[in-house]
Amino acid sequence: MKRVLAHVAIIAVGIGMIYPLLWMVVSSVKPNDEIFSNPGLPSAWTLDNYVVGWDAVGFPFLLFLGNSALVAVISVVGNLFSCTLAAYAFARLEFRFKKLLFAAMLATLMLPFQVILVPQYILFNNLGMVDTFLPLLIPKFLAVDTFFTFLMVQFIRGLPRTLDDAAAIDGCGPFTVFTRILLPLMRPALVVTAAFTFIWTWNDFLSPLLYLNSRESYTVPLALNAFLDSEGASQWGPMFAMSCLSLLPVFLIFLFAQRHLVNGIATSGLK
Amino acid sequence: MTRRRSRTILTTVAGLTTAGLLAGCSAGGSTGRPDEVDLTVSVWGEVARADLYQEVLDGFVETQDDVTATMEFADRGPYFERLTTNAASRNLPDVFWLTDTHFGRYAGAGALLDLTPYLGEQIDVDNIGEDWLPYGEYDGTVYALPSHFNGQAVLIDQVVFDERGIEYSAESWDDLADLAREMARTDEGYYGIIDPTVGITQRPFEAWVRQHDQELFDEEGQLGFDEDLLVDWWEYWAALRDEGVAPTPDVQIESDSQGFTNDLLVARKAAIRLSSATHLNQAGVLRDGGLALLGYPEIDGVAEDWRFYTALLVTAAANTPAPEVAAALLNTLVNDLESAEISKISMGTPTPTSVSEGIAPLLSEDDQEIIAYLNEERSNPTRPTPVLPETSEQFTASLTRFSQEVAYGRMSPAEAASALFSDADRYL
Numbered sequence: 001m002k003r004v005l006a007h008v009a010i011i012a013v014g015i016g017m018i019y020p021l022l023w024m025v026v027s028s029v030k031p032n033d034e035i036f037s038n039p040g041l042p043s044a045w046t047l048d049n050y051v052v053g054w055d056a057v058g059f060p061f062l063l064f065l066g067n068s069a070l071v072a073v074i075s076v077v078g079n080l081f082s083c084t085l086a087a088y089a090f091a092r093l094e095f096r097f098k099k100l101l102f103a104a105m106l107a108t109l110m111l112p113f114q115v116i117l118v119p120q121y122i123l124f125n126n127l128g129m130v131d132t133f134l135p136l137l138i139p140k141f142l143a144v145d146t147f148f149t150f151l152m153v154q155f156i157r158g159l160p161r162t163l164d165d166a167a168a169i170d171g172c173g174p175f176t177v178f179t180r181i182l183l184p185l186m187r188p189a190l191v192v193t194a195a196f197t198f199i200w201t202w203n204d205f206l207s208p209l210l211y212l213n214s215r216e217s218y219t220v221p222l223a224l225n226a227f228l229d230s231e232g233a234s235q236w237g238p239m240f241a242m243s244c245l246s247l248l249p250v251f252l253i254f255l256f257a258q259r260h261l262v263n264g265i266a267t268s269g270l271k
Numbered sequence: 272m273t274r275r276r277s278r279t280i281l282t283t284v285a286g287l288t289t290a291g292l293l294a295g296c297s298a299g300g301s302t303g304r305p306d307e308v309d310l311t312v313s314v315w316g317e318v319a320r321a322d323l324y325q326e327v328l329d330g331f332v333e334t335q336d337d338v339t340a341t342m343e344f345a346d347r348g349p350y351f352e353r354l355t356t357n358a359a360s361r362n363l364p365d366v367f368w369l370t371d372t373h374f375g376r377y378a379g380a381g382a383l384l385d386l387t388p389y390l391g392e393q394i395d396v397d398n399i400g401e402d403w404l405p406y407g408e409y410d411g412t413v414y415a416l417p418s419h420f421n422g423q424a425v426l427i428d429q430v431v432f433d434e435r436g437i438e439y440s441a442e443s444w445d446d447l448a449d450l451a452r453e454m455a456r457t458d459e460g461y462y463g464i465i466d467p468t469v470g471i472t473q474r475p476f477e478a479w480v481r482q483h484d485q486e487l488f489d490e491e492g493q494l495g496f497d498e499d500l501l502v503d504w505w506e507y508w509a510a511l512r513d514e515g516v517a518p519t520p521d522v523q524i525e526s527d528s529q530g531f532t533n534d535l536l537v538a539r540k541a542a543i544r545l546s547s548a549t550h551l552n553q554a555g556v557l558r559d560g561g562l563a564l565l566g567y568p569e570i571d572g573v574a575e576d577w578r579f580y581t582a583l584l585v586t587a588a589a590n591t592p593a594p595e596v597a598a599a600l601l602n603t604l605v606n607d608l609e610s611a612e613i614s615k616i617s618m619g620t621p622t623p624t625s626v627s628e629g630i631a632p633l634l635s636e637d638d639q640e641i642i643a644y645l646n647e648e649r650s651n652p653t654r655p656t657p658v659l660p661e662t663s664e665q666f667t668a669s670l671t672r673f674s675q676e677v678a679y680g681r682m683s684p685a686e687a688a689s690a691l692f693s694d695a696d697r698y699l
Contacts, residue, residue, distance in 0.1 A: 033557070036533040057318050122360040130362070205349075210356055213311070213343045228346045229317035230530045 021247075028241040035236050050245075053238030057226045058215050061242055064223040069249065071136050071208075071219055072201040078140030079148055079197045080190060086143040087152030088178045092164060102153075109146040113206070121210055135211040136204075140197075148193045155189040156182060191260035199250055220246045308593040310340040310600060313364035315350035320617045327610045331603050338596055358382045363588035365597050366604070368618070369415060371406065374584050375661040378409035384587040386413045389598035398606050398623035406582040409658060417582035418605045419619030422648045423478050423567050424548040430561040431542050439543075439565055444479075447543070447568040448511060454542035457515035462541040465534075466517040468508050468674040470527045473667045474581065475545045479504050481577035481654075482570045492660030494695050498688045505677045505684035512678065520678035531557055547581070548641050548648075549619050555637045562637075564644050576654040580645075583619055620645050665698045 027035045028049050030042035054061045089095070090102050124135040143149050159182060167177045183190075205221040212218060218226070224246070227239035254261075314324055321344035328340040343364060345353060351373065357363045363382055377383050390396050390413060396404060399416060407415035425447075427439050431454070441447040451463030467475040477487050479500070486495035511517040518526070518535065526535050531550070535541035537557045544550075551564045569577070585604050587597035603610050608629045611621050616638050621627045627642050634642070673691045676682040682690065 032532075036529060037538055058322070118356055118359040121356050121362075125360050125362045206352070209345060209349050209353055214341065222345075225346055225349060226318040226321075226344070228530075229320070230347050234317065234530055234532055236529075236532055 024240050025244055028237065028244045030237065032235070032237040035240070049237035049241035053227070053235070053242040056235065056238050057218070057223050061223065061245065063216065064218050064220050065246065065249075067133075067217060068202055068219040068221075068246070071133055072198045072249075074133075074137050075140045075201040076194045076197045078137060079143075079145050079193055082141050082143035083145060083148040083152055083193060084183065084186065084190070085178075086149045087156055088182060090149070091153045091156035092161075092177075092182075093174060105146050105149060108144070109150060117206075117210070124211065130211055131213045131217065132211075133217070136201075136207055145197065148197070151192065152186065152189050155186060159185055188260055188263040191257055191263075195253055195257040195261055198253055202246075202250055304593050304595055306337060308335075308338045308596050310338065310366060310591075310593070310596065311343060311364040312340055312600070313343040313350070313354070313367040314618075315347040315368065316344060316617070317346065318344070320344065323614045323617050326613050327604070328600075330610060330613070331600055335596060335599070338593075340600070361590045363590055365591040365593070366585065366587050366600050368418070369584045369586055371582055371584065371659055372664045372667060374407070374415060374586075375409060375659050375663060377586075378412075378414045379661045382589055383409075383414040384589050384591060384594055384597065386416070386587070386598065386601070389595070389601075393595055393598035394602045395606050398625055400623070403582070403622055405655065405658075406580075407584050407586070415584035415586035416601055416605045417622045418585040419583040419616075420580045420622050420645070421547045421549050421583075421619045422578065422580050422645050423474060424546055424551070424644060425565045425567060426536060426544045426546045426551060426554060427563050427565060428536060428539065428542050428561060429563040431539075432563075439563070441568050443571060444507065444568045448507070448516075451511060451516045451543055452514065455514075455516040460540065462518050462535060463516040464511065464543040465526075465536065465541050465545070466508055466512060466520075466523045466678070467545045468505065469520050469523050469671065469678050471667065471671055473670050474547065476501075476504055476670065477579065478567055478577065481579060482574055484574040484577075486657055487666070488657055488660055488663065488699075490657050493699055494666075494692065495657070498692055501688040501691065502684045505674065505687065509677060509684065520675060523678075524675070536562070548645050549616065551641050552616070552635070552637045560637070564640055566648075574654075576652040578648060578651050578653045579656050580649075580653075582622070616641065624649075660699055662698045666695060669694050669698075 023039075026041065029045050029047065030038070031044065031046060031048075034042055057064070086105075090098065090105070120135070120139075121130075124130060129135050129138075139145075163181050163185075164177050167181045172180065203221065204219075205225070208219045208222050209225075212222060215226075220242075224239055224243060227235040227242075310328075312324065312328060314320060321342050324344075325342040328342055332338045332340050344350070354363065354367065354373075358377060358380065361382075369377060386394065386407075394416065403417050403420075404413060406417040406420075407413050425439075425441070432439060435454070437450075437453060439450065441450045447464070453463070455461060455463030473487070480487055480496045483496070483500055485497065485500065489495035508517060512519065517523075518541070522535075526533050526538075531537055531553045534544075534554055534557075536544045537554050539558065544554075545567070546554075548564060551562055555562050569575075585601055587594065587601060591597045605621075606623055606626065608626055611626045611630050612633060615630055615634060616627075620642050621630070624646060627646065631639050631642050669691055673682070673687040673694075677684055677687045
């Protein structure tokens with residue numbers, strides 16, 4: 001009986017958590033005037049919001065999905081490349097000012113994005129990179145997402161040093177130890193980094209808002225914002241329809257990477 | 272190459288790069304018109320408005336040699352976030368819109384182009400009128416032009432008034448409260464009037480203040496009204512909330528958060544709304560008409576010249592490489608009838624009467640009513656509005672915050688008014 005009650009409670013909480021998502025999906029197939037006035041099922045089901053929303057921002061929505069995918073995938077590659085190298089250096093190599101630099105890295109982890117917003121914008125503006133994807137991508141290749149560097153440092157510290165020593169005896173240099181020994185063992189941490197980078201980049205609004213001005217270079221969050229007019233009549237229906245479509249890639253990432261995500265977090269000491 | 276030498280080279284390269292970047296940061300704008308001009312124009316709103324103004328821009332560039340123009344847009348909140356960052360890096364769009372509450376900050380920071388040399392040249396000021404130019408002035412210099420304006424009004428659900436056989440006749444604030452009580456059906460969740468205090472606009476309170484012959488801000492940029500006036504205002508609305516005539520703050524804030532889509536007047540859950548005149552169109556479209564546009568309640572015999580208008584200001588950036596072309600575009604956006612025939616009243620009623628009356632035949636009945644209402648309002652005597660201080664939007668945010676504290680019962684009107692005045696000492 002206790003178990004049944006526990007399950008009922010869990011299911012109730014689950015429904016509560018999924019309700020906003022269901023509300024959005026149902027709203028995407030409702031006429032615009034029913035979205036806020038009728039909280040239940042629509043009086044008439046319609047796919048008009050999908051048809052209207054697809055072309056409403058001047059280009060097919062596929063373009064924005066493509067832009068977001070491009071930025072997200074390159075960001076994943078950048079973070080995997082740069083954060084693993086930085087993490088290996090902090091976790092295994094000895095160099096001057098290592099502790100100071102590690103502390104500096106941790107300090108940047110705690111720095112709100114808003115603090116670096118303006119100087120970063122000035123830098124990229126002076127480099128003539130505004131209205132290109134470069135300001136969104138270049139930082140990813142410079143290990144600025146320090147959360148992932150920290151996560152991987154913790155992960156590598158959990159791997160036995162005897163593996164490195166054995167490889168060194170066999171003639172491996174530091175780089176070969178990294179590529180042949182540690183990298184293959186870091187799979188759970190790499191999956192976490194890849195998945196979170198993809199999701200955070202996919203959902204990022206502020207950076208694309210600042211750097212992408214032309215409509216053809218919009219990412220999905222910017223395109224969704226184009227439906228909104230907080231002072232007038234927003235196109236809620238088409239916006240919810242396109243939001244549903246834009247959730248699919250994130251949903252798929254979670255579906256396939258779920259096991260590794262839990263594994264990666266659990267084995268990196270970031271519990 | 273030794274390790275020490277390679278490090279020296281790296282340090283030198285890094286130093287030169289930094290120096291180059293710093294030099295780039297401090298480079299000023301060029302003078303004279305470049306051979307090819309690419310203007311960036313920015314407006315807030317959604318994609319439909321941006322499309323209209325892109326069409327206006329396309330028409331403008333056809334009249335110019337070697338000029339191209341691109342439209343940027345975002346919803347109002349993100350629009351001003353982006354603008355703030357752009358201003359910090361001296362990379363503002365060439366031409367863009369500001370509200371009167373943001374204008375002082377940008378003009379005071381030297382981010383806007385001094386339009387004085389272009390007045391009477393690229394910019395025709397006759398149509399705008401001498402009374403309206405001061406809206407874009409800061410410290411006696413013209414930095415912006417009032418392209419559109421709006422005025423205060425009352426919107427009512429005429430259908431419900433007709434059904435109940437009641438005629439709207441609220442000339443005073445007491446009349447308005449009585450009428451709201453008469454219209455409310457508290458047991459059915461139908462409100463007599465929408466609570467304007469918890470939203471993000473200070474305009475209804477500004478009307479209340481000016482009707483008492485005071486100002487939101489004085490000439491020195493300090494608060495220009497008595498604390499008691501604010502207490503009276505909050506008590507007026509608290510009484511209506513307590514009786515269920517106006518919505519609870521939860522209901523009101525949720526409704527306000529979705530723009531007009533879920534407005535209580537649009538959703539037919541309230542009878543009266545203090546509004547801007549152009550809201551007749553926005554609310555009317557969403558609920559298929561049935562609204563009426565009426566004058567504001569007044570305080571008898573105190574200050575008949577209380578009326579004020581909110582101007583939308585179109586301006587050019589100080590960093591624009593082609594100020595003459597930007598000035599010509601400003602003129603088109605304000606004075607050109609053909610352009611206004613495209614953009615219609617998407618941003619509000621055009622300031623030049625010749626333009627607003629020129630486009631009237633192309634407009635819907637509601638839009639024509641708005642223009643007629645505002646032009647009639649303009650014929651009333653109006654005392655000048657002091658220029659808003661640079662941090663005026665902080666006052667707006669503070670007013671909303673303390674209004675919500677009062678609405679939720681966390682502070683009494685007197686406590687909140689005292690806190691608002693103390694807070695204002697910090698930022699004004």
